[in-house]
Amino acid sequence: MSDMPAAPRPEARAPRGFSDRRGDGALAEQRIVQTLARVYERWGFEPLETGAFEYADALGKFLPDADRPNEGVFALQDDDDQWMALRYDLTAPLARFVAQHRETLPRPYRRYAYGPVWRNEKPGPGRYREFWQCDADTVGSDRPEADAEIVAMALEGLAALGLGTGEAVVRIASRKLVNGVLQAAGVEGAAQTLTVLRAIDKLDRLGPEGVTLLLGEGRLDESGDFTRGAGLSTAGVEAVLAFLAVPAEGPRSAVLDALDPIVGATPAGAEGLADLARIDAALKAFGVGAEARFDPAVVRGLEYYTGAVFESELVADTRDDRGRPVRFGSIVGGGRYDGLVARFTGEDVPATGASFGVSRLAAALRAASLDRTAEARGPxxxxxxxxxxxxxxxxxxxxxxxxxxxxxxxxxxxxxxxxxxxxxxxxxxxxxxxxxxxxxxxxxxxxxxxxxxxxxxxxxxxxxxxxxxxxxxxxxxxxxxxxxxxxxx
Incomplete structure (x- = not known):
C-alpha cells in the first residue's frame, strides 16, 4: 500500500459570475431567445452564427472596464502567437463578418444572432461574466428610420415576452447630442471625452451631485476609493448638467425643443436633433407612443456608438431572493455604430442594432415577478x-x-x-x-x-x-x- 497522501478533493463550486441553470431557469432563457427570434424574422432579419473566439485585434478595445485584467476580456495566445479572446458581445463579430464577406452580402444586411458572450468584469446582481445576448442589426443604412425600426422592433420583442404597457420603457438619445454638449463644454481629447461619458452614464446611480464631482476634480466613494474626474471648468460642468436636466417626460418633440437652445448651435448637436426628429416621425408611423422617450442622459457604455443610442429597463419593483430591492440595469439597448466595419476596410459602413441581455432580462423578470414562463413540466x-x-x-x-x-x-x-x-x-x-x-x-x-x-x-x-x-x-x-x-x- 502506498504511503503517499491522498490528493485533496476539490471543492465543488462555480466560478464567480458564472451560473448553472436547470429547469425553469434554463427554459426561461430559451423562451426569450425563441420569442425574439420569431419577432426578428417577422421584420425580415436572417440568422447568423459566429464563433465564440475572435482575434483580439478584430474585437477591438471598446469595453468600459479597461482597468480590468486583459482589458475586460478573457484572452489566450494561439500556437501561432496570435491573441484570441472570447467575444464580449455579438456586434464586434458581426463587423468582422461583414468586412470579410462584404462582396457577397446584400446591402443593407439585416441579421439577428444569439448566444453566450463573456466579459472579464466584476460580477453583481444581474451582472455576469458569462451571459446570453440576442441581437438584431441593420448594416449598410444611414437612414434614421433604420434606428427607429430597431427601437420599434425591440418594443415588439418586449411585448411578445409578455410585458404590458408601462412595464418597460425605451429611452432614446444620440451620441451626436452628447458631442454637441461636449463641444459647448470645451471638452478636448479622447481621454477627457471618455471620462465625461462615464460620468453621464452614472446619473441614475449617483444623481446630479455625484455626476458633478465626476465632471470636476473627482469623487470619493463610500469605500474610500477615489475616482479621478474629467476636470471640466465650472462653465463646462454647468453646460453638461443643463443638458442632463432636460426632462424626459412628455412628447418627444418637446424634448427636442428643450435641447435646441443647449446644443443646437453646435454642428454635432444640430445634426443629432435632426436625426432624432426623423426617428420621432418614423416611430409615430410605427404606432409607437409614450413607451419610447427621448432622454439626453442615455449614452451607453460601449465606446463604438456614433449616433442614436437607446436602452430599456423594467419599470417595476425588483427584489432579490431575500426581498431586498435590487437594480438590474438595461435589459435591452443598442444604437448606431457607423465606424465599426471601417476598422477593417477603411470604408464607412453605417450600422445600427439592438441587443437583448437574455440572462439579465430573465433574472430581472423573476425578481419583478413578471416571468410569464410556465412552470417547467417534467415527463x-x-x-x-x-x-x-x-x-x-x-x-x-x-x-x-x-x-x-x-x-x-x-x-x-x-x-x-x-x-x-x-x-x-x-x-x-x-x-x-x-x-x-x-x-x-x-x-x-x-x-x-x-x-x-x-x-x-x-x-x-x-x-x-x-x-x-x-x-x-x-x-x-x-x-x-x-x-x-x-x-x-
Missing part, C-alpha cells in the same frame, strides 16, 4: 416494479412519446415510494403504473399528480386521503394515450 414517469416486466414499461413510454407526450421509464433501483418522490421532484404531471395486477387484467393505472396535490390540501386525515385515492384512475391498456392526454389537458 410522465412509468413506474418500474420488476425487471421481468421491463419490456412492458418501455413499450408504454415509447407509445406516449410516439403520441408527442414526454415520457420516461424510471431506471433507478428504488422502491415505489421513492419512485413517486422522484416523479414529484421531476415535476411530472402523472405516473403510469403497470404492476402485476394491471398487466394481468390488460389495464393501466394513472396517478394525476397535480390533482393529487390539490386534493391533498383539503384532506387532513391520512387514512381518508388513502381511501379517496385522489387523482388516481384505472383504464384499459389501449386507452393509455387518451387518458394521459386528458390529464395533461
Amino acid at each position: 410522465v414517469v412509468v413506474i418500474c416494479f420488476a425487471d421481468s416486466d421491463m419490456g412492458a414499461y418501455l413499450e408504454a413510454a415509447a407509445e406516449l412519446r410516439g403520441a408527442g407526450i414526454a415520457a420516461e421509464v424510471y431506471l433507478g433501483r428504488a422502491g415505489m415510494k421513492a419512485q413517486m418522490k422522484y416523479a414529484d421532484r421531476r415535476g411530472a404531471p402523472a405516473v403510469v403504473i403497470l404492476g402485476g395486477d394491471e398487466l394481468a387484467a390488460g389495464q393501466v393505472t394513472l396517478k394525476d399528480l397535480d390533482a393529487g396535490r390539490a386534493a391533498a390540501t383539503g384532506i387532513a386525515d391520512h387514512e381518508a386521503w388513502k381511501a379517496a385515492r385522489p387523482g388516481q384512475v384505472t383504464v384499459p391498456r389501449g386507452e393509455l394515450v387518451a387518458a394521459v392526454r386528458h390529464i395533461l389537458e
Whole structure:
C-alpha cells in the first residue's frame, strides 16, 4: 500500500459570475431567445452564427472596464502567437463578418444572432461574466428610420415576452447630442471625452451631485476609493448638467425643443436633433407612443456608438431572493455604430442594432415577478416494479412519446415510494403504473399528480386521503394515450 497522501478533493463550486441553470431557469432563457427570434424574422432579419473566439485585434478595445485584467476580456495566445479572446458581445463579430464577406452580402444586411458572450468584469446582481445576448442589426443604412425600426422592433420583442404597457420603457438619445454638449463644454481629447461619458452614464446611480464631482476634480466613494474626474471648468460642468436636466417626460418633440437652445448651435448637436426628429416621425408611423422617450442622459457604455443610442429597463419593483430591492440595469439597448466595419476596410459602413441581455432580462423578470414562463413540466414517469416486466414499461413510454407526450421509464433501483418522490421532484404531471395486477387484467393505472396535490390540501386525515385515492384512475391498456392526454389537458 502506498504511503503517499491522498490528493485533496476539490471543492465543488462555480466560478464567480458564472451560473448553472436547470429547469425553469434554463427554459426561461430559451423562451426569450425563441420569442425574439420569431419577432426578428417577422421584420425580415436572417440568422447568423459566429464563433465564440475572435482575434483580439478584430474585437477591438471598446469595453468600459479597461482597468480590468486583459482589458475586460478573457484572452489566450494561439500556437501561432496570435491573441484570441472570447467575444464580449455579438456586434464586434458581426463587423468582422461583414468586412470579410462584404462582396457577397446584400446591402443593407439585416441579421439577428444569439448566444453566450463573456466579459472579464466584476460580477453583481444581474451582472455576469458569462451571459446570453440576442441581437438584431441593420448594416449598410444611414437612414434614421433604420434606428427607429430597431427601437420599434425591440418594443415588439418586449411585448411578445409578455410585458404590458408601462412595464418597460425605451429611452432614446444620440451620441451626436452628447458631442454637441461636449463641444459647448470645451471638452478636448479622447481621454477627457471618455471620462465625461462615464460620468453621464452614472446619473441614475449617483444623481446630479455625484455626476458633478465626476465632471470636476473627482469623487470619493463610500469605500474610500477615489475616482479621478474629467476636470471640466465650472462653465463646462454647468453646460453638461443643463443638458442632463432636460426632462424626459412628455412628447418627444418637446424634448427636442428643450435641447435646441443647449446644443443646437453646435454642428454635432444640430445634426443629432435632426436625426432624432426623423426617428420621432418614423416611430409615430410605427404606432409607437409614450413607451419610447427621448432622454439626453442615455449614452451607453460601449465606446463604438456614433449616433442614436437607446436602452430599456423594467419599470417595476425588483427584489432579490431575500426581498431586498435590487437594480438590474438595461435589459435591452443598442444604437448606431457607423465606424465599426471601417476598422477593417477603411470604408464607412453605417450600422445600427439592438441587443437583448437574455440572462439579465430573465433574472430581472423573476425578481419583478413578471416571468410569464410556465412552470417547467417534467415527463410522465412509468413506474418500474420488476425487471421481468421491463419490456412492458418501455413499450408504454415509447407509445406516449410516439403520441408527442414526454415520457420516461424510471431506471433507478428504488422502491415505489421513492419512485413517486422522484416523479414529484421531476415535476411530472402523472405516473403510469403497470404492476402485476394491471398487466394481468390488460389495464393501466394513472396517478394525476397535480390533482393529487390539490386534493391533498383539503384532506387532513391520512387514512381518508388513502381511501379517496385522489387523482388516481384505472383504464384499459389501449386507452393509455387518451387518458394521459386528458390529464395533461
